Amino acid sequence: MRRTLFESLTHRSVTEAPPAPDDAALAELAAKVQHAARRQLGRSLAIRHVDAGSCNGCELEIHALNNAFYDLERFGLRFVASPRHADVLLVTGPVTCNMREALERTYRATPDPKWVVAVGACAADGGIFAGSYAVVGGVNAVVPVDLHIRGCPPTPLQLLQGLIALLEP
């Protein structure tokens, strides 16, 4: 273990330079989020992830945000275990009928002011699963969405661009 630890002192960090915020995300946020709410939350956000019916593809890429290359926490963004600690709900998947109530309750458990970020093609409008007897639709059909990050699944870089937009003053 010692060798591995010492090596990490001498090796260059693999963490990459942050991307610029996504313009479309900035525009969507400007239209929806009040300036006051942003000021109140400052430049540090606690994120709670909710899988409302995803295939697990989006989860894999959200996980990647925590690896050494993307290192999400350097931006003041971190994942928390309870919606009661969260400023942001990061929701993936089409919302299934079976997850609708759980999503609503998670939303209600999150203190105001809060933002909802819908991640992935399915979260936008149900995607490929729209129209099924078991699917309600996109996240917007159940809780109000402030920001969409599209992709199937969105890459960690796309996720980062969207989330950094949340921090722009």
Added chain:
Amino acid sequence: MPALNDIIPQGERIDRHRPWPCSIVTPAAWRHVAGEIAAGRATLLGLWGDAATAPMVHMAIFEDSTGDVAVVSLECPDQTFPSVGAVHPPAIRLERAIRSLYGFEPVGAPDSRPWLDLGFWDVRHPLGARIAEPAAHAAYQFLPVEGENLHQIPVGPVHAGIIEPGHFRFTAGGETVARLEERLGYVHKGIESLMAGAPVEQATRLAARTSGDSTVAYGIAFAHAVEAALNVEAPPRAQYLRALMAELERLANHFGDIGAICNDASFALMHAHCGILRELMLRAADGSFGHRLMMDRVVPGGVAADLSADGTTRIRETLQHVRRRFPRLVELYDNTASMQDRTAATGILHPDLARQFGASGYIGRASGRNVDARKTPGYAPYDQLAFTVPVLTAGDVNARVWIRIREVEQSIALIEQILDRLPDGAITTALDGGIAAGEGLDLAKGLGLAEGLGLAEGFRGDVLAWVRLDGLRVARCHLRDPSWFQWPLLEAAVEGNIVADFPLCNKSFNCSYSGHDL
């Protein structure tokens, strides 16, 4: 071991079912096959309903030593069938799902509670008679646990991490788990109903999104089923590229799992280093096939994307890096006593249970099962490649980590062989070249029904796909994730462990929610 022919009584053979035989049997013969499975003379591969043409249930069985596969079908005009779960517990959840989705009654079934249907749909029996009313919303009865000073811990469906939703009900005496019962179905999206009537192209995209971490494996299993039904074969280059993608997927997932298991014992250093290796694999996949998870790259008839010009170099460079870094991490895992203290002798799955449930993947192989769909029944190009299937018998979290470590080594060797021998040539073949050409039919107009069964070894275990085609449309498709036979085993493995070790046990299983819930 007897041959499957001896197990299955004579029935009416279905002509257009490939590559393995399928026969329609009588209820007595169905019961006989169930008894043979229960006696351990064959393994249950899948059990599913079907109402596309007439009410039916199908059962796929497998003979471990010969690799024989067969499907038996039972017509159930009165919507009942003899329960397999009555004599063979691994079938219980499959039958509960058939009952909820189709409304067919497994006669004699030991558990009549709904499965997947949590009472939130506008329709009952959505794949069967479709009764337009929600199921009665009665409180779900968890199995009783009796004893002094027991308490219950409900967990989920929304969990504390970045993971899929499901409900776990723990009953514990102090720190020790007396019983864990799972309740799943939260991410049920109705994939099989969306597939019914869909063009093959659309169904391929749905199959690729059944379980995102196994998108390549699902793509291959579905492609195998469609190609079998139409009697066509993907060109050699496509077969090699599929295997290349499958092994890249396996490596990425195994690195992720090894790190995550260690992270659940608070060994963040391993997690960080394994996370780097996983990311490198995904970047190599992106650079070679244009998508980090390689979604929609496998299609019936071949592959949708050829290896990029610098793909071979990128993959070789990544593997070279992994070869340098990974042994050090293995050593780190193996020499950290506090880590071993958490994984050794934790969450033991007894080999007898693994055999009974036909557990595949690292779960089965860590508990003594020498199974791998790449070997038996086997499929191209693995018959031309050299690799071994690691098997251990301890059945604990540590063994499941070691199976993954050994599989990483095998996958690296496989990729090197694949890159060395990658054949030139086409990457797709036309779907109308098989039975359509043979019988002079126009696929676009439909050609009557053709059925196919496909298997593929994903990182988690064997993925089964069964499809009935009408021309280039899917009449009915069933996808069976390996997790169906692994989730119940997690309940058994956790029993007697402390609650704090559940995350380790769970991560070492890493069952799929979405693949199971469909």
